[in-house]
Amino acid sequence: MLNAAVILTIFLGFWGVVVKRNLIMKILSMDVMSTGVIAFFVIWAARSGVFTPIYKPWRELDYADPVPQGIILTAIVIGLSVQALMLVGVMKLSRNHPTLEVESVEQAVASGAQSTSTDD
Amino acid sequence: MTELTLVWVALPFLLAFTTYLMPALTRPSLVGMAALTVAYAVQQGGLPGTTAAPLELQLLDHFGVTLRIDANGAAMLLAHGLVTLGVALYLDRRFAGSRFLAMQLLIVHGSANAVVISADLISVYVSLEVLSIGVFLLLTYGRRAEGQPTVESRERQLWVGLRYLFMSNVAMLFYLMGAILVYVRTGSLAMSSLAMADPTALAMIAVGLLAKGAIFVAGLWLPLTYVTADPVVAAVLSGFTTKAGAMALVRCSEASPVLAQGLPYLSAGSAVFGILLALMASTPQHLLAWSSVSQMGFVIAAPQWAGLYGLAHGLAKPLLFVGTSVTHPWRWPMLLLGTASLAGVPGSLGYAAKALSLSALDPWHEWLLVGVTVGTTCLGVRVLRAPVSPMKGATTSATPWQDKVALVLWGGGLLWGWLPAAYGADNLLKALLSLGVGIPLGWFWERIPLKGGSVNEGLEAVVGGLSIVLVLVWALLAVGNYGTLP
Numbered sequence: 001m002l003n004a005a006v007i008l009t010i011f012l013g014f015w016g017v018v019v020k021r022n023l024i025m026k027i028l029s030m031d032v033m034s035t036g037v038i039a040f041f042v043i044w045a046a047r048s049g050v051f052t053p054i055y056k057p058w059r060e061l062d063y064a065d066p067v068p069q070g071i072i073l074t075a076i077v078i079g080l081s082v083q084a085l086m087l088v089g090v091m092k093l094s095r096n097h098p099t100l101e102v103e104s105v106e107q108a109v110a111s112g113a114q115s116t117s118t119d120d
Numbered sequence: 121m122t123e124l125t126l127v128w129v130a131l132p133f134l135l136a137f138t139t140y141l142m143p144a145l146t147r148p149s150l151v152g153m154a155a156l157t158v159a160y161a162v163q164q165g166g167l168p169g170t171t172a173a174p175l176e177l178q179l180l181d182h183f184g185v186t187l188r189i190d191a192n193g194a195a196m197l198l199a200h201g202l203v204t205l206g207v208a209l210y211l212d213r214r215f216a217g218s219r220f221l222a223m224q225l226l227i228v229h230g231s232a233n234a235v236v237i238s239a240d241l242i243s244v245y246v247s248l249e250v251l252s253i254g255v256f257l258l259l260t261y262g263r264r265a266e267g268q269p270t271v272e273s274r275e276r277q278l279w280v281g282l283r284y285l286f287m288s289n290v291a292m293l294f295y296l297m298g299a300i301l302v303y304v305r306t307g308s309l310a311m312s313s314l315a316m317a318d319p320t321a322l323a324m325i326a327v328g329l330l331a332k333g334a335i336f337v338a339g340l341w342l343p344l345t346y347v348t349a350d351p352v353v354a355a356v357l358s359g360f361t362t363k364a365g366a367m368a369l370v371r372c373s374e375a376s377p378v379l380a381q382g383l384p385y386l387s388a389g390s391a392v393f394g395i396l397l398a399l400m401a402s403t404p405q406h407l408l409a410w411s412s413v414s415q416m417g418f419v420i421a422a423p424q425w426a427g428l429y430g431l432a433h434g435l436a437k438p439l440l441f442v443g444t445s446v447t448h449p450w451r452w453p454m455l456l457l458g459t460a461s462l463a464g465v466p467g468s469l470g471y472a473a474k475a476l477s478l479s480a481l482d483p484w485h486e487w488l489l490v491g492v493t494v495g496t497t498c499l500g501v502r503v504l505r506a507p508v509s510p511m512k513g514a515t516t517s518a519t520p521w522q523d524k525v526a527l528v529l530w531g532g533g534l535l536w537g538w539l540p541a542a543y544g545a546d547n548l549l550k551a552l553l554s555l556g557v558g559i560p561l562g563w564f565w566e567r568i569p570l571k572g573g574s575v576n577e578g579l580e581a582v583v584g585g586l587s588i589v590l591v592l593v594w595a596l597l598a599v600g601n602y603g604t605l606p
Contacts, residue, residue: 010297017290018583023282026579030290037293044304067183067309068300071242075296078249082289085253089260089282096275106578109276 006043009036023090023100027083034079041072122177125189128160129237132230136223146219150208150226157233158201166194168428168469169539176239184310188239188371195427196236196360196367199434202533203359204229206438206526210352213522216263224261228254228361235364241299241309241325244368245292248332252288255361256281258353259345273348280345287341287582288332294590295328297321314376322379323594325372326386330589332365335416336390337585343397343409344577351445354405355438358412363430366419370426382596383420384485391417392488395495397575399565404444404506407499411462412437414492421489422477432473435533436461440503442526447508448519450527457531459500463558464493464551469537475547476539490550497558502565 013033020026049062053069090100097105132153139146165172174190189197204225211218211225231254234247259281262274269277299309301321306313314322327338334342342362346354373379394414401407415437419429436458443454461470474493478486575581 010293014290014587018580018587026286030286030293033290034293037296040297041300044300047304068303071299071309074242074246078246079289082249082253082285085256086282086285086289089256089278089285093275093278093282096271102579105279108272109279 002043006036006039009033009039012036021101021103023093023102023105026102027086027090031079031083034075038072038076041068041075045069121175124160125175125177125187125237128156129187129230129234131156132226132233136226136230139219139223139226143219146222147208147212150222150229151205153226153229154201154205154208156201157197157229158205161194161197161201164189164194164197165191166196166198166427166431168195168431168472168536184240184308184313185243186239186310187237187243189237192370192424192427193236193367195431196363196434197233198533199363199431200229200232200236200360202529203356203434203438206522206529207352207356207359209522209525210442212265213520214265214350214352215261216265218265221258221261224254224257225356228258228356232360232364236367238368239311239371241295241302241311245295245299248288248295248328248365248368249292251361251364252285252292252332255357256285258356259284259349261353264350276348277350280348283579283582284341284345286579287586290583291328291331291338291586294324294586298324298326298328311372311375314372314379317376317378319378319597320594322372322376322597323590326369326379326382326593326597327586327590329365329369329372330386330593331586332362333367333369333416333420334362334413335366335369335420336386336393336413336589338589339390339394339413339416340575340577340585341582342413343401343406346409346412346441347403347405351441354441358408358437358441359434360430362412362416363419363434366416367426367430370420370423373420374423378597380423382593383423384482385596386593387417387421388485388488389417390414390420391492393417395492395499398499399495400570400574404503405441407503408437408440408444411496411499414496415462417492418474418477418489421485422480424480425473425477428469429473429477432461432469432534435530436470439526439530439534442523444503444506446523448523450519450523451508454523454527454531455504457527457534459503461534461537463497463500463555465555466543466548466551467535467537469534471551472537472539472542475542475544475551478550479544479547490554493550493554494558494561497555498562498565501559501562505563 010033013029013036016029017026020029045065045068049064051061051063053063053066094100135149171191177187179185211221215221231247231250235244238244260278298321302317303309306316330338373383391414394410398407398410401410415433419426439454440458443451461468464471464474
């Protein structure tokens, strides 16, 4: 059940990435998708048990697997920085494209590409 | 050797962060780092025709954090070093305040090195993500030394940078899911454990790497990005950052027979898809960019020669991107050497790489790629015959010394093509055949009445391409393999 919810979150996020027209919404959908992936890792880590993996000799418990948790920490940090960077880029784009609709940005970019493909 | 390797992997990042504190050191450390990489690659057997014993470092216990440097990776490292060295010399001329870019280039260089030598899934993931952040910053840096870009062109660069970052982040999320599925099944993250991974996990990992490597439909992001980027940044992209994903894919396929079965189809698909769109393109930059998608198919065609092919392509494309952007007479040797190597004229490194790769393939795959080479030759002729477009802001007719150095570094590398194994009669025959058909075809191409077509390269198409590739690769890998796994 939990597994299905996580997979559903990932798919909803990906669906939003494809379908949403607005750049901010696309980035938010990407965040939903990456939250799903993080939960996916956490669930697999909890397969063997749910207790924090700090070993104490007097505790006979089912510990969670620390490796996926460790990995996903790295991925969370990377995801956060990528999103921050993208939002900064979007802020700069919004100066001339205040609606941030993907289509309008792309039309502007494409019409400029024909005339000035060699300038830089 | 172990210590040297570890220092060499970590050094670019250390230097990059140090130079934030001591900006005066930026340029010397970038040039020095690139030279060190060249020396390291040569020492590890990266020069065409030499070999060295592969080096394997097991850094952590059974979770499989591993580095592996073999001749295949070393050839690619040589390309990293040479391209970075050439581009490092260009930065001052092309960009105002180039120190920031030099730091970014150090980070990009270091993370590309790390991708090529890592042999576990998570190191590859982290390095690829760092790579894409660095590439984004290189792409979107707006301050040019000569001829400030217009608002539109700056915005265009920002947009392609965002598109690249968006695409690569989504693709890497799939990769992460694949990695955890491999871990759950095998208890290790080393690439060697991919042998026991199930097709779903393999498909997800492959999609991440295909998107980063711009292979097949997942490479839809590439052409607009290369065309929009500054020629020098396009040289970095086409020289090694895009190949990093392909090299990781090749390394995965060495461990996993299931993936190795699917690789020829991806290679053929990418080669044909890229060349068809390249033939329909109109400007030299578009031609070259689409031809990169096609050449990525050649890189992954024969895994044992991927590094050599990557080196040949990674030296030819920067030369071509820089050559098409200048107007002085030195552009002709640049363009000639680059196109000759791309088309596989005997004597060039491109010929040797192509001959060795093709002779290791199945017949259907081999002849398909020979056919694609005809198209590549045709493209080369069209690039040479394209009118020289005067650049805005470039008024001086004197040849900058950077162009000469680049020609010596990259063009000289391309002449290093004398590998006796590549000069069999059948290989020469194939090369002459493709040249003989391709050159006239390219010469008369403009007279062929053909409607120029194009594909949608928008963000939605790029992300949609990813999902199509995911389904295709999953189907490709799952057919016949689901029941037979250990």
